[in-house]
Amino acid sequence: MRDADDATKEHWAFRHGHFFGRILGASTIDTDHCSVVAEARPSSNMTHHKIELTAHHLTRFASTNPLDAVSELIWNGLDADASRVTVTTEFDVLQSMSAIVVADNGEGIPFDQIVGRFKRLGDSWKRSSRLSKKQGRFLHGKDGQGRFKALSLGRVVGWTITYADGDQHFSYTARLIADDPTDLIISDAPEKTSRPTGVTVRVTELNPPTRALMNVDALNRIGEKFALYLNQYRDVEINFRGTLIRPETYIVSVEPFTLDPIVDGERTFAVEYDIVEWAVRSERRIYLCDAEGFPLAERNPRFHVPGLDFVGYIRSDYFAALAEQNLIDVDGLDSNVADILEQAKDLTKAFYRKRRVNDTRSVIQKWKEEKVYPYETEALTVAQETERQVFDLVAVSVKDHIQDYDALPATARRFNFELLRQVIERNPTELRSVLEHVIKLPENKLAELASLLEDVTLSNIIEASATVADRLTFVHGLGLGLTTTT
Template sequence: MVVLTLKAKNDHLQRVASTRDNIKAIAEYVWNALDADATEISVDLDRTSLGGIVAIVIRDNGSGISQSRAEHDFESLGESWKLHAARTTKRGRAIHGKEGQGRLRFYSLAQNARWTSVYETNEGRFQIKIEIDANHLQNSSVSEPTSVPANEPTGTVVELSPLKNTFDWLGGEDARSEFDSTFAPYILQYPDVKIVYDQHAVDPDKTIEHSYQFPSQPIICPGRTVKDLTLRVIEWKSHVAERKIYFGGEAGVVLGSLPASVTAPDFSFSAYAYTPFFNEIAKAHLLEFDGGLADPAFARVLEYIRDTLGDYFRARKAERSGELIQELKDAGVYPYEGDPRDEIERHERQVFDIATHAAVSYSKDFKKADNPLKKIALGLLKEALKNNPESVTRILKAVFNLPKVRQDEFSQLLERTELGNIISASSLVANRIVALEVLREIVFEPKHRNTIKERGELDALIRDNTWIFGEGFHLTMAEAGLTKIMDRVSDELALKRKRGAKVRKPDGRIGRIDSFLGRVVPRENANLHEYLLIELKRPSLEIGRKEVDQLEDYVNAILAQPDFINTSTQWHFFLVTTKYDDVVGQRITQENRPAGLFIDKPNHRVWVKSWAELIRECDARLRFVQEKLRIEVSTEEIQERIARLKASVLKSPDQPQSDHRRMGEPSFDFDNAAPVSVNGQQPQTGS
């Protein structure tokens, strides 16, 4: 017997050998057998009379371990013969291990590992025995070869015993399904191989429900491109304990795995990703416990895989629910008609179908309901999904009495796949695009431009779309006088001020501004507030010095108020028009200032902006998302929106229908006007 000593310290070897994945530890010995060209491999769990597992034995009919190979491989770490071999010696199959470390994986399971191997040479067949103790991983005892009969089959038996802990769970269904998940792709790749785990053969034909191979494609990663990534997903007939993504350098070979972290209710699956890049990651020991996320390229590939799987299972869920959805359509209770109009509705329908499938499958009340009630329930679900996706799970509970576990699954689906965010963002962007198109039509098209007034369609449109001036501006008061503005600001700043005290311009006249919007800006100083005042001009008016002077009067009236001299406020004043004359143009295009900036002071800025400039800025914010969502707005929809806008203004008994006062004409006092609601809610301060 010879004792081989690894040139590495025991604590280092323990780190290399340790794993919390017990099935992976056992699988290492199966992979070694496959790399030795074995066609039959069995993993036997030796039990006591009471059923407790006391030993793990792996048997194979491979080519065995020769004395020379044992003396080389068991005396070195990371210098396996497989390192320079692309394929197995006899059968030309893909090789799994190349690191020469798998034999040490028993450390997490057993106190000892013993190999009994028969191999063939030109002189005949021989047997050797090898043993490693978990307390001395650096030492391997290798027996002298002994001759065996020529009919003695080659192969290796590895016995792991005594076990360090109670591993009875290894004989359970979860362990077996994990083992099957690991080796099913190999059996598919090499059907002549038979692998048995605890007397149960790995049989893909009996265990696979459905499989799909994604098209191979390169992934652009930070600093490199990962080429030839192939991805396959297998759906299992039986439950799997943990859904995982398995990584391999070549199809059928698994180097490691990570949790799938993909929301796919009711699916038992495993995913298999293959690329030579994973050999590098495995060599760096990054395929366990998300360690690979430290590598930016691997993190990007993993993100791609998870995104692809998420898309796949949403489609599969929709596919499963297709039959049910067709039944609802045939019954006339499905709330959508025809094909989806755009990407927004396509996403919306996809989530709706999944939610409906979940609700109908588990709701006895819905199944018993008459068609009119079903139609109402599904219509409610549709509207919630379209306008407030976050409320969908509450509706599933209240209307469909969906079990808590199914509510949680659907909540995770919305959260992890961000479908709710997609729908909300799509709806938001679509509404904003329509609003911009309507605004563009109002201020630029001659048929509207010459009839649109400040009060009416224009200020109503701006009132309901305050985001045009910035996402944070949310307070609006249509046609509010300066006195009312100051009262409102007093309320916002929690200041005491005599209600109704008149605020006048320097010439003593009562001022009025067209729209008042405000926001509180989150800063280190919680008392700092930010406000926006807007003066709108009708599209047909070209402004000049007089209108700019009027704006400056408003600015001075606000800034002169003693209540706010020592208050931390920031003011933004805007005069918005379609066109300004050359005099105004010169005043707002000064060197070292942004275009449109008229006055720039520490606590306030005054701007003169054209509608064209505002629309361009809004377009720039929305264009990228619009292209990704492929949102298109038809001419008919624009005209319909304008018509509805006009109708809503003309029918409002509280909304004066006359033109905005012209410069110098008498004006109504709007100091007592009530705040205008935004999206059905009274204005309030937010941060």
């Protein structure tokens, strides 16, 4: 573990690495490609253009987190019909991250349009179009704000832009400095070049939060944001710090659902919900997306679905409308968003319980074939059927918890299952005690059962209880989160 002195040195180097870069000839070490990269310097023939930005805009841009800022730069390349976007990081001689580079092979921006693109904040060309110009891919940005959010990454943001004019290619540079983000500095004129079209954005004099981009979680977060897009457009590649993001690496399955429409005044918005099961360990979150599935904001739902690594995508143009009003990140003010999130959470829990129940069927069938399953006849009443659902879920949880359970003799497993059946049937109030103290099921497994059994109708089981006392104490004794119904 690094000591506090090492951490202090790293922080100091991170803040002042650009100073040493100047002393050492303004060169940096690109560890992503194991080469030395000279820092691009603008020529003396540059023109300054004034951009009108309000204090509100500046505050919002500065507060953008690093992953969102990098994502915006990636989206800019994809919206420009890039088939490849690469994110790399550079490190100086002190091994402090000194630059973030996002490069694409898109169409670039014609020189005579660049000033207008920057000045028309909130009035991007994308606002009047839903598809990219050449490839016809769905567009993400509409407000022209992505390039300004790059200022949250570092003090200096430079663009090297190459575009085609007929059969010829031309290149020029642009630059923004956080000291005065209203001052856009652009080459006086483009230069003829043989380079392919595209945009390279290079951010230097980095802010400390950008260190989050080096975390392992950063790759998965980028994967979450772009996996559905990459799944839809298979000819597109995104490389994040040396790793090619492949949708099949992240996506196990996509389960689509339709939620209740949102009625806002005279307008009605359709709402779709996709539960994407993740192949990698992921923090559960739900993205609010436009109708095409582009994430606009995220929420972190708090509910218990053990063993399900998923990301939810709620798709509706209602969220796009909120984003245009800068209301998408404001929690608690929009009841429609709160209602839709509750619907999505309930549906996710129901999906998980149904899938878990389905997963137990093959296990139960195997037990029946081995003649260790304690029920030999079919259920005749709803109460009996519910009782068996409880048994199946509990028994499979016990099997998963006990190592090599299937290797036990059939007689031992039959005996254990019979005891468990007797507890559920005759003395259900002792079930939690048996699971916790005899079988020693851990608390997380008990909580998992609580989630799985939420939909069990207790009135059906209670009908099978022998006494009124059993009926009154069943819920309290079981203590696994079951709910009564009327």
